Amino acid sequence: MNGEPFSLTLPGGGELVGLLDRPAGPGAHPAVVVCHGFKGFARWGFFPPLAELLAARGCVVVRFNFRGSGMGLDDERVTDPQAFRADRYLGELAELRELFARLEEIAPGAIDQDRLALLGHSRGGAIALLAAAAPPWRDRLRALVTWNAIGRCDRWGEEEKERWRQDGELPVVNARTGQRLALGLPLLDELERCAAELDLAAAATCLASPWLLLHGTDDESVPFAEGEMLAAAAAAGTAPLQFQPVRGGGHTFGARHPFTGPTPHLVEAMNATLRFLLQHLRA
Secondary structure, eight states: OOOEEEEEEOTTSSEEEEEEEOOSSSSOEEEEEEEOOTTOOTTSTTHHHHHHHHHHTTOEEEEEEOGGGOOOTTOSSOSOHHHHHTOOHHHHHHHHHHHHHTHHHHSTTTEEEEEEEEEEETHHHHHHHHHHTSTTTTTTEEEEEEESOOSOSOOOOHHHHHHHHHHTSEEEEOTTTOOEEEEOHHHHHHHHHOTTTTOHHHHHTSOOSOEEEEEETTOSSSOHHHHHHHHHHHTTSSSOEEEEEETTOOTTTTOOSSOOOOOHHHHHHHHHHHHHHHHHSOO
């Protein structure tokens, strides 16, 4: 199952492209919107088999590329380095909110608007958390799932930020493709001016929907301690939390791109996700 391509023209210009995975049978189904992480994309590694699993169990799955990925649906490398350079957390959040508001346009009659869930990996988990914690989606979502979500948006030290400011960019190397890319100043400006809006611990206390927080104990990119921090913050709120460490799991639960098959850690994450979503998306 490769998914049906879709595109949305954004209010400020540009296109948001994605894939729609539908379950068999007519009528309106629950929907899961999937957010990739930094240097990820809708067709990366475990996203297609995850979408196939959820669609087979009755969910419409909407996966898409944030514009800051710099990638089209068929790309394996960044083809728009300027879009990558201009990427910001709040820009991604605005794109996610726009997509949510236009689900009926993406899949007319196929989505039950009262049974919506969000799933995000890594940085995409942070964007999903921010969206789930604030109006209008705070009171509409049935469930939130995060895989190895970052626990803080500001991930750079002061010396690195100073070089970033002086050079006008922060070099980024994509280990998978070897591409040399860069983040521009908009992200640094946002980190310095919008700290309250990007406070993930505060967002964790504001949820209304049940949250499945999965985090690999051996995550090499986002330390397990960040998952523990988010879980502790969520405990101060009122929404049900299921914090599930994946013992020995790494940042992608052992999955690679191109996908070569599931690992035990990925199977654990996918099964836990399926159980949680089916529980909370029931009619």
